[in-house]
Amino acid sequence: MSEWVIESPAATATPMSPGVLGPALTLARRELVRFFRQRNRVVGALLQPIIFFVFFGAALNNSFKPPTGAEGMSYQEYFFPGTIVMIVMFTAIFSTISIIEDRREGFLQSVLVSPAPRLGMVLGKVFGGSALAMIQALLFMCAGFFLKIKLDAVMIAQAAGILALISFALCGLGFIIAWRMDSTQGFHAIMSVFLLPMLMLSGAFFPDAGLPLWLSWIVKLNPLTYGVAALRHVLYDKPLPFLPDFKLSLALTAAFAAVTVIGSVLISGTRTTGDLQ
Amino acid sequence: MPTSEPIVSVESLSHDYGERRALDNLSFSASRGEIFGLLGPNGGGKTTTFRILSTLIRPTSGKVGIFGFDLLNKPREIQKRIGVVFQAPSLDKKLTAYENLHHQGRLYGLGGAQLSSRIGYLLDRVKLGDRANEYVETFSGGMRRRVELAKGLLHGPKLLLLDEPSTGLDPGARRDLWQYLRELAQQEGVTSLLTTHYMEEAAQCTRIAILNAGKLVALGAPDELRATIGGDVITIQSPNPEELQKNIAAQFSLNAELIDGTLRVETPRGHELVAKLGGAFPGAIDSMTISKPTLDDVFIKKTGHKFWVETEPSANGKDKKKKRR
Numbered sequence: 251m252s253e254w255v256i257e258s259p260a261a262t263a264t265p266m267s268p269g270v271l272g273p274a275l276t277l278a279r280r281e282l283v284r285f286f287r288q289r290n291r292v293v294g295a296l297l298q299p300i301i302f303f304v305f306f307g308a309a310l311n312n313s314f315k316p317p318t319g320a321e322g323m324s325y326q327e328y329f330f331p332g333t334i335v336m337i338v339m340f341t342a343i344f345s346t347i348s349i350i351e352d353r354r355e356g357f358l359q360s361v362l363v364s365p366a367p368r369l370g371m372v373l374g375k376v377f378g379g380s381a382l383a384m385i386q387a388l389l390f391m392c393a394g395f396f397l398k399i400k401l402d403a404v405m406i407a408q409a410a411g412i413l414a415l416i417s418f419a420l421c422g423l424g425f426i427i428a429w430r431m432d433s434t435q436g437f438h439a440i441m442s443v444f445l446l447p448m449l450m451l452s453g454a455f456f457p458d459a460g461l462p463l464w465l466s467w468i469v470k471l472n473p474l475t476y477g478v479a480a481l482r483h484v485l486y487d488k489p490l491p492f493l494p495d496f497k498l499s500l501a502l503t504a505a506f507a508a509v510t511v512i513g514s515v516l517i518s519g520t521r522t523t524g525d526l527q
Numbered sequence: 528m529p530t531s532e533p534i535v536s537v538e539s540l541s542h543d544y545g546e547r548r549a550l551d552n553l554s555f556s557a558s559r560g561e562i563f564g565l566l567g568p569n570g571g572g573k574t575t576t577f578r579i580l581s582t583l584i585r586p587t588s589g590k591v592g593i594f595g596f597d598l599l600n601k602p603r604e605i606q607k608r609i610g611v612v613f614q615a616p617s618l619d620k621k622l623t624a625y626e627n628l629h630h631q632g633r634l635y636g637l638g639g640a641q642l643s644s645r646i647g648y649l650l651d652r653v654k655l656g657d658r659a660n661e662y663v664e665t666f667s668g669g670m671r672r673r674v675e676l677a678k679g680l681l682h683g684p685k686l687l688l689l690d691e692p693s694t695g696l697d698p699g700a701r702r703d704l705w706q707y708l709r710e711l712a713q714q715e716g717v718t719s720l721l722t723t724h725y726m727e728e729a730a731q732c733t734r735i736a737i738l739n740a741g742k743l744v745a746l747g748a749p750d751e752l753r754a755t756i757g758g759d760v761i762t763i764q765s766p767n768p769e770e771l772q773k774n775i776a777a778q779f780s781l782n783a784e785l786i787d788g789t790l791r792v793e794t795p796r797g798h799e800l801v802a803k804l805g806g807a808f809p810g811a812i813d814s815m816t817i818s819k820p821t822l823d824d825v826f827i828k829k830t831g832h833k834f835w836v837e838t839e840p841s842a843n844g845k846d847k848k849k850k851r852r
Contacts, residue, residue, distance in 0.1 A: 265607035266636030266682070276633035284621050360617040360678065363581045364634040365606040521584060
């Protein structure tokens with residue numbers, strides 16, 4: 251190998267401050283590019299919820315008892331918003347746990363020594379994960395047209411806003427869980443003992459009517475319950491008296507998102523062993 | 528900023544990983560345009576120093592100033608001004624070389640045409656201009672190292688921190704790297720601070736700090752350090768080194784050090800002593816070599832053991848990993 255070419259340098263004179271949004275957007279874009287370059291991930295992400303919805307919907311349709319005030323609702327109708335939240339949860343959380351891979355593969359260390367603020371780094375993951383979650387959720391909603399679900403443009407637009415909040419909240423939650431972990435195996439344990447029950451007991455799969463008292467309290471205390479409720483409110487053209495109030499649900503979902511994103515920023519200021527590999 | 532002020536100043540820096548002291552009261556400074564080397568065996572404390580200077584970890588105690596900014600109070604100001612080249616890969620293999628550099632630029636507040644031209648310039652400079660749009664996972668180890676270097680230099684830092692930069696480079700690429708570091712120093716006044724465990728590489732630095740078991744054992748220009756050893760170094764292999772050591776002391780009033788089974792004598796005129804020793808102890812000597820002192824000799828003199836010998840369990844790499852949490 252011979253000498254490297256020498257040209258006149260074009261270095262910057264004064265050091266720049268990157269701000270929050272620049273780093274956040276570039277890191278979010280990286281998440282999207284990485285996702286779409288892995289074809290099996292794309293196919294799996296699109297097919298999995300449809301398969302889930304069709305099989306579950308068909309299997310449980312006969313044994314489903316619609317909650318009071320929503321008589322005549324089929325299980326497929328009930329399960330449709332639940333499936334959307336399930337998509338958002340899996341996508342949001344799986345994309346934020348990539349922070350574990352970023353750390354192991356070394357990409358993270360150069361982000362950590364850069365002048366980009368930690369908020370920028372967190373928002374990069376949150377925006378990236380949320381964008382992926384929402385793309386899939388919206389595609390699934392479009393597929394709803396073929397699954398005999400009645401939706402119009404206003405419903406989809408309102409749903410998109412609520413889904414954005416739910417995705418922020420779940421991406422933030424994923425970040426908080428993943429930040430201190432050094433293997434994805436550890437994350438799967440958390441997934442099955444914490445995240446799946448959270449989804450099960452959010453009203454996504456079944457209404458809380460008829461649940462034992464202690465279980466219905468878990469449902470009430472589960473922040474995801476309110477995200478699911480808000481989404482149901484906008485996706486049905488009839489009032490749903492068995493659910494928490496819409497405005498309350500919306501406010502609590504926004505608070506859930508704020509808490510997990512702020513929590514992510516705080517936890518990302520702490521150092522972990524993974525930086526020292 | 529006045530050029531007389533050091534670019535990097537480190538005072539009484541110490542760091543503990545749990546119970547283990549990895550760095551003990553280190554002080555040194557580096558000025559503009561220097562290529563400063565941190566030399567030491569594994570576990571010596573050089574990587575810990577690199578991590579502290581690059582803002583990855585906070586020191587247990589001590590003071591660090593970079594460009595006049597305090598590392599503990601103003602890390603952001605330092606981060607804007609330094610370029611960091613890690614030993615472990617930091618590239619996203621699923622992205623192209625160009626994309627990796629583009630993300631890096633955005634993290635440093637660069638953008639637009641300025642960023643594109645800067646990426647083009649640096650990729651040409653490390654001779655990867657024609658591979659800009661290929662995925663990093665298709666690159667060889669040496670090519671990846673060059674992208675890492677371009678990444679560290681992208682925002683035009685005046686201080687470059689490099690952790691074991693020659694690891695994974697073939698000899699030609701290693702020469703190119705060094706030439707480039709010198710050009711950066713001469714043309715743009717860029718200071719480089721690098722860690723290495725290669726003596727030959729340390730010898731090319733303007734100044735070095737030799738670390739062993741977390742402590743600074745020597746500091747200065749390589750030639751100065753070699754000059755602290757008088758004249759020549761004679762190393763003697765003997766079937767019975769202890770006895771020979773006593774005999775040399777008795778007959779020549781010379782202190783021969785016994786290090787790992789080898790006798791070492793420092794002397795102003797090596798060739799004369801070799802002849803005398805050979806005549807005096809014909810059967811007691813297997814071989815003798817005479818050499819000008821190297822940094823190896825400096826290390827041996829200061830620590831009493833060879834460079835590659837693990838000193839004690841606490842300086843051992845395996846132990847280090849266990850202690851970290």
